[in-house]
Amino acid sequence: MQKLLSLSMVAVLFAMASIASADDATTQKTKLETDAETQTPPSSIDFGRELGVSLQALSHLGRSIEDAQEEADPICIASAANILAVAESLSDGKKASLTSEQLWDEAILLAEMRKSSTELAALAKMTSGEKAADLMERSESAKTGEQAAAKADEAGETSRELDGDLHVINRSHDWVRIYVDGRYLGRIGPHQSGEVHLHDAHHLVGRGQYGHYWHEDIHGHRHHYDWVLRDPHDPHHH
Structure with a gap:
């Protein structure tokens, strides 16, 4: 499989292995919660x-x-x-x-x-x-x-879109492959989290190993997102 990519749009490191908790998701400024869709592999x-x-x-x-x-x-x-x-x-x-x-x-x-x-x-x-x-x-x-x-x-100019940190919180039972603007960043294990520094990000996609799929579009200028990937069997899933 691919190694983590070093790109002009997506830079630095995709950190994995820290266990996500409920507090992780509630202490951040901007939060997206995405329900899993099921697709036929x-x-x-x-x-x-x-x-x-x-x-x-x-x-x-x-x-x-x-x-x-x-x-x-x-x-x-x-x-x-x-x-x-x-x-x-x-x-x-x-x-x-x-x-x-x-x-x-x-x-x-x-x-x-x-x-x-x-x-x-x-x-x-x-x-x-x-x-x-x-x-x-x-x-x-x-x-x-x-x-x-x-x-x-x-010229040292920066984008007016997301120029900051994306914190992905995986609440599913899947290993999830994370993509930003169609480029693969890395995988996050079940109930783990990871963070990456982004420039000019618009489309977020997660692909699970059991046919589950998460997708969000980013609009406007933000410095930090918490992206919570909800499990399809979460009792609050709707």
């Missing part, structure tokens, strides 16, 4: 059976999709989407519980969250027509943003 989908198509590539496609999602890799997700699109074209109109269109939407959203002009351009090369043209436009826009961010860094 792609590795549990039998694409060949659901589509009625016999292709060896489908036997391990779900695991490949799940690995790409865990690694936050939009190119691998799009590659899996293209394999699935081929199978769909042979399926006499059948659709699986996860479709190539959904995977393509996920890949594009992830590349945009990562603000990667290169990844968006690569996605454009993996498709055609209006979608390819649109992705190239998004790539050029992202490139402009990358250049502006580089100049701001050189």
Whole structure:
């Protein structure tokens, strides 16, 4: 699995191992509490059976999709989407519980969250027509943003979004993988907490090992967030 990333947007260290308590969550200035959603893990989908198509590539496609999602890799997700699109074209109109269109939407959203002009351009090369043209436009826009961010860094300017500490409190029974703006930071164990210093953060995602998923968007300028990941079996879960 990936090591902790050192990025211009996400810097310093993701600290793990301190046990979270109720007091941890109540003593901070700004708190987000997120209920877990349950998603069907792609590795549990039998694409060949659901589509009625016999292709060896489908036997391990779900695991490949799940690995790409865990690694936050939009190119691998799009590659899996293209394999699935081929199978769909042979399926006499059948659709699986996860479709190539959904995977393509996920890949594009992830590349945009990562603000990667290169990844968006690569996605454009993996498709055609209006979608390819649109992705190239998004790539050029992202490139402009990358250049502006580089100049701001050189000038010592800081973002007006979250520029401070994110304290993640895991109240679930899952090991949770934490992502900020489509980039993997690290894992937090069950009933543990961790903290990271962030610049220019907008999208927070947690992926649990049992198909659980947490998501929050940050709006406005804050210096500190407590992000509490609620367990799906929490008696206060609603």
